[in-house]
Amino acid sequence: MAINSHLKNSLVVVVFVVFGGVSALSAVADNSSAPTATPEEAKIKHWGMPEIGLSFTDIPELEKAYVDATPSDMKDGIPVGKLNTSESNKDILFTLAKEIFKGKHGNYDSLLIAHNGKLVFESYYKRGRVDLSHPQSSATKTYTGLALGRAIQLGYLSMADLDKPVYSFLSELDPAKFVEGVESITLRHALTMTTGIVLSQEQWKNIRENPSEFKGQKEVQAMFEQSEPITPDSQTFRYGTGPGIVMQIIESVVPDTAENFIKNELFGKMGITNYDWRTAPNGLPAAGWKASLTSRDMLKLGILAQDKGRWRGKQIIPEAYIAEATSRQVYTGDDDIYGGGKDVSNQGYGYFWWGTDLTYDDKQYVSTSAQGGGGVYIMLVDALDLIIVVTAHEREDKTQQLVAERILPAFI
Structure with missing residues (x-):
């Protein structure tokens, strides 16, 4: 065991010669x-935690x-390997790691890369810790x-249920009070x-600031009563509406609570235990934000998606559902791509997954x-069998551009 540990550390030092020798390595890593x-x-699970007087x-x-x-x-449960690319391609990643540490690209906390199904690059910076769950937003x-x-x-549920009206899953609602067109909102609409x-x-402010009045399905009832009429023209991508309805449906159909x-x-x-998922004012897990996971557990979910819904050989989620979820069901335009840049385009949305095209060498x-x-990402690039996990606390990140420009070429 001691020999293996020594060999591993020696190998890591060798590849870091790109930083300018062992002295340079010791200065940054x-x-x-x-x-x-x-x-x-370890008590800190979110950006701010007033209940314990701490924040991220x-x-x-x-x-x-x-x-x-x-x-x-x-x-x-995460398969591990080693970075098995050319020396010049290793240089690309280690130079990037040095730049990240120096703060050149923002406030990164971790960068993990899996290739061919194995974790081959693991790094932590600033507030990153291997066992600390990071706010996921x-x-x-x-x-x-x-x-x-x-x-x-x-x-x-079934795949056919994706095209059923969402109100049909929620028995506590009163359809007589709905605005016109609510019956046209399907589960697929909520997912996209x-x-x-x-x-x-x-x-929205009234719902948010009076949680006692909107517990459980009362929140959905209020949305369906107070919304403007639902029309084909209004059923376009609008960020924010949908996740809460999906969580309500999960709560309604499973035999236990959604939590x-x-x-x-x-x-x-999947062996994910070191996490936190805050409760929304309606009493259910907050569907749109407020989960917290470690970087390695984020990678597990990336592996699950890339392996078509399988985890360690067992089908956890239907392959057909994963295929639809990770495909661009709607195109949202390139005017506002989070973490984007000149090499990131054709942005779209699946079932709470974003999709873009990353360009390298035409x-x-x-x-x-x-x-x-x-700056939180689980990014899949299936053509290169890559999964990239990033945690950060940088509002103006350029992660997708950085992946296109600096990470893809190391695996092409």
């Missing part, structure tokens, strides 16, 4: 072991980056969609955020990603 959270830091900004920044091209097998939407897929796999629901800022269903039937089946590579504000 610590490869003795992946950084871990203290008991106090209270986590001290690492004095040195941790960068490993032969990641450790942590017995967590809107990537939570993706996990809500995966939970629905799990319900389909277990037979609580094309419900057509339009409420004023004051109406326990996620814990036992989705995350539990060739386009299809990417699919879970995305969260602050």
